[in-house]
Amino acid sequence: MAEAGGSGGVGGLKRLVLRERHEALGARFAPFAGWEMPLQYGGIVGEHEAVRERVGVFDVSHLARAWVEGPEAAAQLRSVTTFDVTTLPVGKAHYSLYCNEAGGIEDDVFIYHLPGDRWLVIHNAANADKDFERVQAVAGDAASEVTPETVMLAVQGPDAVALLSNVLGEGFAALEARDCAELDWDGTPVLVARTGYTGEDGGECIVGADHAADLWDALTEGGASPAGLGARDTLRLEAALPLHGNDIDETTYPFEAGLGFAVTLDDEAPFTGREALARLKAEPRTRRLAHLKAQERGVLRSGYAVHAPGGGEAVARLTSGAFSPSLRLGIGMAYLPVQLASPGVTLEVDVRGRALPVEVVRRPFYRKPRQ
Numbered sequence: 610m611a612e613a614g615g616s617g618g619v620g621g622l623k624r625l626v627l628r629e630r631h632e633a634l635g636a637r638f639a640p641f642a643g644w645e646m647p648l649q650y651g652g653i654v655g656e657h658e659a660v661r662e663r664v665g666v667f668d669v670s671h672l673a674r675a676w677v678e679g680p681e682a683a684a685q686l687r688s689v690t691t692f693d694v695t696t697l698p699v700g701k702a703h704y705s706l707y708c709n710e711a712g713g714i715e716d717d718v719f720i721y722h723l724p725g726d727r728w729l730v731i732h733n734a735a736n737a738d739k740d741f742e743r744v745q746a747v748a749g750d751a752a753s754e755v756t757p758e759t760v761m762l763a764v765q766g767p768d769a770v771a772l773l774s775n776v777l778g779e780g781f782a783a784l785e786a787r788d789c790a791e792l793d794w795d796g797t798p799v800l801v802a803r804t805g806y807t808g809e810d811g812g813e814c815i816v817g818a819d820h821a822a823d824l825w826d827a828l829t830e831g832g833a834s835p836a837g838l839g840a841r842d843t844l845r846l847e848a849a850l851p852l853h854g855n856d857i858d859e860t861t862y863p864f865e866a867g868l869g870f871a872v873t874l875d876d877e878a879p880f881t882g883r884e885a886l887a888r889l890k891a892e893p894r895t896r897r898l899a900h901l902k903a904q905e906r907g908v909l910r911s912g913y914a915v916h917a918p919g920g921g922e923a924v925a926r927l928t929s930g931a932f933s934p935s936l937r938l939g940i941g942m943a944y945l946p947v948q949l950a951s952p953g954v955t956l957e958v959d960v961r962g963r964a965l966p967v968e969v970v971r972r973p974f975y976r977k978p979r980q
Contacts, residue, residue: 708882769811808848849972
C-alpha cells in the first residue's frame with residue numbers, strides 16, 4: 610500500500626507519496642509551505658519550454674483538498690467565500706477568495722461542484738490548516754480533509770488534453786474549460802478538472818494514494834515531461850496569475866489585484882468581508898497590480914524597488930519577479946499608484962544598484978502564437 614503524504618521529510622517537512630518517482634528522475638528538492646517539493650528535474654527552462662510547447666506534469670499534492678457535503682454545503686461555503694457558489698452548476702469549477710472583514714485576501718481557492726451536493730475546495734498549502742478550520746467552522750462534520758490520502762497531478766500544455774484523453778478516456782475528452790467530473794480509470798476513481806496554473810490548456814487530476822504511481826507512470830510514459838515548482842512559478846508569472854503570499858495577501862484587496870471577477874455582490878447573502886468589499890468596489894482605486902516587462906537584459910526579483918525615471922523615492926516593490934524563458938526578458942508585478950499603472954508607462958527597477966528600465970504592459974505577459 611502506498612504511504613499517504615505526511616511527515617518524514619528533512620526537518621519535519623511533509624513528503625510526497627510519489628517521492629521515489631521524483632528521486633528516480635533526478636529531482637532537486639526544496640522546502641515549500643511545509644512540504645519537500647521537486648524544484649526541478651533537468652532544469653527550469655527546459656521544463657518550462659516543455660509545458661509551453663508540448664505537455665508537462667506537475668505533482669501538486671501539497672495543495673490542500675477538502676470536501677464539504679450535504680444539502681447545506683453551498684450556503685455554508687457561500688458564507689465564507691467571495692464568489693456566489695450557489696450559482697455554480699454541477700460539473701463546474703470556479704476561482705474564489707477567502708477575505709477578512711476588512712476585505713483583505715486571506716487565500717485564493719478553487720471550488721468544484723460535484724453531483725450529490727458535494728463540493729471540493731482546493732486550498733494553498735501555506736494556509737491549509739486555517740483554511741480547513743474556516744470551512745469546518747461553518748460546515749462542521751460535513752467538512753473533511755482528504756489531502757493525506759490523495760495525490761494531485763497537474764497536466765499542462767498544448768498536448769495535455771490529447772494525453773489526458775488517451776489515458777483517461779472519452780470522459781475527459783468531453784470536458785470543456787473549468788468542467789470537473791469523476792471518471793472511472795480502469796476501476797480507479799479519478800477526479801478531474803479542466804483547470805490549471807500555467808496559462809496553458811490541460812487538467813488537474815486527484816487520485817487515491819494507492820493508485821497515484823500508476824497514473825504518474827501512464828502520464829509520463831504517454832509523453833508528459835516532469836516539471837517542478839521552478840517552472841510552475843515562471844509559467845504562472847508569464848500568465849500573470851497571482852501567487853498568494855507574494856502578489857495577494859491580507860493587505861491587498863480583490864479589485865486592486867484584478868480579481869473582481871471572483872467577488873459576487875449582486876445577491877443578498879452575507880459572507881465574510883462583504884461590507885468592506887462593497888465599499889472598496891465603489892471607491893476610486895489608489896493603486897493597481899501592474900505588470901512590468903524589462904526593456905533590457907536583467908532579472909527582476911520579488912522585493913526589488915520600483916522608481917519613477919530618474920530615481921527618487923520608491924513608488925512600489927515587486928511582489929513577484931523572474932526571468933521569462935518565453936520572452937527572454939525579466940518580468941514582474943507590483944502595486945503601482947494608478948497614475949503609473951497604465952500600459953506604456955516607463956519606470957525603473959533597482960537591480961543591485963542598476964536602474965533597469967521597465968514598461969507597464971497588459972496582462973498576460975505571454976500570449977500563445979496564432980496558429
